[in-house]
Amino acid sequence: MKFKDNVPIYLQIEQYLNREIATGKLQAGQKIPSVRQLALKLTVNVNTVQRALQQMNEHGILKVKRGEGNFVTTDEALLKQTKDEQLTKFLRDFVNNMHTFGITNREILTQLQDYLDREGYSHE
């Protein structure tokens, strides 16, 4: 796992876990790896992982069971909403960024088309 500089690691971990959930690698109701396992896997300090999980608990995405660990919420609606929020954020940020450079909507689409063609590696 590689982390960007200039962005707090705990936020990147949170994003990473949200992704694992959104893509179904971690399913609703399922126990997620222990803090120590995650810390080991992500080669990051335990405290940093703790902080990420704490935030996700506050968001309701995770539920702690004392002595057992953290579990993905079974609230499917919340999960879907979280996923949508993330995707929408990606779209919004991208479009906003392009707009600040004076790129019109139509151009955004063509530029994206071009980019996907250029980068041939197929994600059909």
Place this chain on the structure above:
Amino acid sequence: MKFKDNVPIYLQIEQYLNREIATGKLQAGQKIPSVRQLALKLTVNVNTVQRALQQMNEHGILKVKRGEGNFVTTDEALLKQTKDEQLTKFLRDFVNNMHTFGITNREILTQLQDYLDREGYSHE
């Protein structure tokens, strides 16, 4: 000017100025506002602006004239390259983000299409 948390202000200032240059609001060879003016306008400390400008000088985008101020480089090739790098970064980040959610290239385009339709505000 509103700054995001979680990303250093001086980097956002750098990005902001690069944008002003890329969109031609600041033209090649032109003097940019003084450090103090920028600090005032962006409601940020002078040192923070300094740091942004210093980096842009190292990148060659700006040239300092002692006692006079900072000027946009006249090296049009460098300016174009910088702009392209920024746009490509937006595209790459966006596509990568979507991919991590298992979205295929085709879906990315349709989702973007949908998003642009949804947000009606016309950037033709």
Place this chain on the structure above:
Amino acid sequence: MKFKDNVPIYLQIEQYLNREIATGKLQAGQKIPSVRQLALKLTVNVNTVQRALQQMNEHGILKVKRGEGNFVTTDEALLKQTKDEQLTKFLRDFVNNMHTFGITNREILTQLQDYLDREGYSHE
């Protein structure tokens, strides 16, 4: 530690640390003193030290580990190159200075010889 006026302290700190590395007092891969320790030792502000270290990180001489500190790079080639550059700079500056006074190469050598004899303190 005494600093010259007329040349930025952060540059002198950089030079000082490069010297410590070049002479092996700080070895490849080794942790260097913390920013605060250096600031204390050099009786200089923390930010000033930061600036020096930041530049050395950009040069690749130092590597930061988050939350741990700064470490000398293990890239021996880079270390050697940096040392050579410094020595060559000393030689070049010295020779240039003498030339501007109309001193010929031959005279430079004899003058240096004389100076070393005059200053008897042995650096065999």
Place this chain on the structure above:
Amino acid sequence: MKFKDNVPIYLQIEQYLNREIATGKLQAGQKIPSVRQLALKLTVNVNTVQRALQQMNEHGILKVKRGEGNFVTTDEALLKQTKDEQLTKFLRDFVNNMHTFGITNREILTQLQDYLDREGYSHE
């Protein structure tokens, strides 16, 4: 005339004029170019030249005659001493620099020898 960054220009001007005097391009008792001429030639602000000349007056190297201009002192002893001081400073700084890198006196001479051989341009 090219000036180093990180060193005040007025000091570099002072050094430049001292050199002109030491090498006899400006002779004892001779009038030196006017402040404006120097500023023009060195592509530098008048104030900056003024500051250099003021310092040299304080050192006694120059003598102002009101309404006439600046003249090199006729005190040959002082001129010789100034020149010697400068040369000795070059030698001392150079040797000190090399010593801080653990280079012995003998090695300094051989390294200088090597350097002069390497740089073939003959200053016999």
Place this chain on the structure above:
DNA sequence: GTGGTCTAGACCACC
């Protein structure tokens, strides 16, 4: 007026 450097002191992220 312009930028460049430095200080003192604060708060944050990370180990």
Place this chain on the structure above:
DNA sequence: GTGGTCTAGACCACG
């Protein structure tokens, strides 16, 4: 504890 960022305020060099 570690480094990273930011602020407020000061002084210097240069035009």
